[in-house]
Each structure stands twice: as structure tokens, then as C-alpha cells.
Amino acid sequence: MKEITITTSFVEYENLNELDASSQKMMQLAILARKKAYAPYSKFTVGCAILLDNGKVVEGSNQENAAYPSGLCAERVAIFYAGANYPDAKILKLFISASPVDRDLEQPIPPCGSCRQSIAEYEIKQDQDIEIYFMGGKGKIYKSNSLKNILPFMFDKKYL
Ligand code: THU
Numbered sequence: 668m669k670e671i672t673i674t675t676s677f678v679e680y681e682n683l684n685e686l687d688a689s690s691q692k693m694m695q696l697a698i699l700a701r702k703k704a705y706a707p708y709s710k711f712t713v714g715c716a717i718l719l720d721n722g723k724v725v726e727g728s729n730q731e732n733a734a735y736p737s738g739l740c741a742e743r744v745a746i747f748y749a750g751a752n753y754p755d756a757k758i759l760k761l762f763i764s765a766s767p768v769d770r771d772l773e774q775p776i777p778p779c780g781s782c783r784q785s786i787a788e789y790e791i792k793q794d795q796d797i798e799i800y801f802m803g804g805k806g807k808i809y810k811s812n813s814l815k816n817i818l819p820f821m822f823d824k825k826y827l
Contacts, residue, residue: 673819679775680808686800690760693718694800694808696726697762701804704728704741706768713741713765713776717749719756725749741765742782746789757793761786763801771804783818790814791823 683691693716700714708731717725727745731738742763749758765776778786778801790797796813811817 675811675816675819677816678810678812680810682806683808686808689718690762690800693724693760693762694764694802696724697764698804700726700728700741701764701766702728705730707731708733708735708738710768711765712768713763715741715745716762717745717758718760718762719749719753720759721753721756723753723756725752740779740782742778743785746782746785750789757795758789758797760798760800763799764804765801766804771806773803773806775802775807775809777801777809777817780818783814784821786814787818787821787823 680686683694686694696716697714700716701712704712704714706712706729713729715727719725725745725748727741727748729738729741730744742761749756763778766772786797790813799811799814799817800808802808
């Protein structure tokens, strides 16, 4: 028997001002995208902005449903839109901001497990790492250099 240890790492930024100008702009788009969330049930808004290698920016927000599981997270709304409309483009960077409608969470909010699995699919498909930046409503931002850092030991097509 032996123990297996998996290590992971992130970059932490104190606030938006520490990001380079382009990443700041992208995160602002994710923050703005939260205003377009349809979240009458949870009142928790998530915005996502994706930068593609063709220069296009794709945004998404969470879209809820009275039949709760029929709703979809912001990250998957955005990434599926990118996959459907720009199937040959590579995803370079993904920015996420998440917070309840009535206040700004100050800690970084990571994407849920299903969104990580969906992002993983595209990172593997394009054979190029995706940078993932995530924050609450304000304050610190975490950056992961690859999806693998936030979903170590993932299930993927190699097991099929
Ligand atoms: N949500 C996202 O949009 N992304 C995540 O990664 C976590 C959760 C949404 C789903 C639901 O509309 C609300 O946040 C509360 O769970």
C-alpha cells in the first residue's frame, strides 16, 4: 500500500488592479455578465467571459429554471456557446465572477464540479491549457494555469 499525493497551485491577485490590462477588461466583462443572469430562485449570479484565439470574446451567465436541474451554470452557457459557434477556435482564458445579487462576496468562488468537467473536455480537445481566473464580487482573484489544477485526477476520454 502507498499513499498518493497530488499537488496543485494557483496564483493569487489582491484585486483587479494587479491583473494585466487585458485580463482586467475580461474580468470586468465577467462581472458585467452577472447582471444578465436569470437567477430568480437562488438569487446567486455568476458571469463568465471567455477569450478565444481568434480574438472573439464569449460571455455567459447562469440561467435557472423552475425545474431546478434544467438550469445551467454561467461557465457552461459560455463554453458551449463557444464550442457551438467557434468549433475550431481555441479557448485561451476563462474569467468567472460569482456573488449573490444583493452583496459582493470577497473570496474567490471556484467553478462547480460539472463546469470543471465540461471545461476539461475542451482543454483536452484543443490540447492546450486554459487559464482560469475566478473571483467573488470583488477582492481577491485566483488564477489557475490549467483546468488540471482545479480538477486533478479527472475522468476523460482516455478511459473510454
Ligand atoms: N452556478 C454557476 O453558474 N456556476 C457555478 O460554477 C456554480 C453555480 C449557478 C447555478 C445556480 O444558478 C446558482 O449559481 C446557484 O447554485
